[in-house]
Amino acid sequence: QINEAAAVVFSVPSYACQRRTTLQNHNTVLTEALSLLAENAELNEEDGRAIAFRRSEAVLKALPKAVTNLADLRGLPCLGEHSLKIIKDVLKDGVSSEVETTRQSDRYKALKVLTGIFGVGAKTADRWIKMGISTLHQLQASGQTLNQAQQAGLEHYEDLNQPVAKAEADAIGDVVQKVVLSVLPGALITLIGGFRRGKPTGHDVDFLITHPEEGREVGLLPKVASLLKSQGFLLYQKTTRNSYLESDDGPARLSSNMDRFERCFSIFKLEMNPGTTRSGTPRSSSRTESQSDDHSPQTPGGVHENGLESRRRSWRAVRVDLVVSPISQFAFALLGWTGSKLFEREMRRWAGHEKAMSLSSHALYDTKQRRYLRAASEEEIFAHLGLEYIPPSQRNA
Ligand code: DGT
């Protein structure tokens, strides 16, 4: 039934960092199917598989219209055999049985619930599942020792698994800005991550902080964190020092995704004004100010946050990451922390495979010239890499 003549011809470059991917996705049914398989592979630490599904997903996200026919996909990059089979099933039946089987599987469900706890990764979740722990109840009953991050994660489980709205991110930004400026006048605070790409919601809020005078930013975060804490804004925080040294880092280690900026992982206590519902969607401007929806949690495993489930709270918990970069690395930090994750990964792959360069959130190293390439803006980094500039709103690969 494939009508060759009617097939749409799409042309998509093979690296995600060469493409303009907006939030407008014409193939959500297909991309959600592939995304679930990618997520499942990530949760099972099958990295190669995960990346293959993520790349296929990203190609479909970049298409200017809906795929209706397998023939439409001819000539597209990154679509492996497995992804094509999933696409074929979804085009034919509206669903893929492999995707649905995975979604319903005990292991996938347990991995989702357990890694939904802040501070719990795939390895820990797998260890617990092997001990027979698949729910929050079982975890609590097991008497497992939890570190401080995990304890806080469990305590605020429900809030931290609610999407954060842009308005909430902005409200947190105001608080952070005030405190940062009181510690370091002249500091610059930028909202990064998905919100910088124009996403209406996120799973956390990420800020990048710098100062126009190199060196003035050193040691900023411990002071900011202790002020925020004394003012009652932090439910949890862990601050790490900057450990980046250009001289000892070298290009080899730069290829890693981990960076060494001064950083604060926190759980923020956000006071909610009455104009905001629990899920953060702004309420209509009508005068119905009767606070937000009833807060009746449906936490997996039945654990209730703070035991306050039936009482109204005037606040919610939000994951907030603060990152500090010296001004000389600011453009790299900004680029590296804006995402999407796949866009970043593809940009590093492009740098390495196509340009013999090594890109990180700190620097760009040219292996052939054996030197670091400076940049004061994201535009300059794209130019060094021989890539057309892609603005944040088009990095939603
Ligand atoms: P979200 O919060 O669900 O809307 O999604 P994003 O896109 O904001 O993702 P997120 O918050 O996990 O991370 C934001 C970007 O920062 C993402 O492109 C990857 C990058 N990033 C996150 N953690 C690290 C890290 O430890 N090191 C480096 N270099 N980059 C990171």
Ligand code: MG
């Ligand atoms: Mg984020």
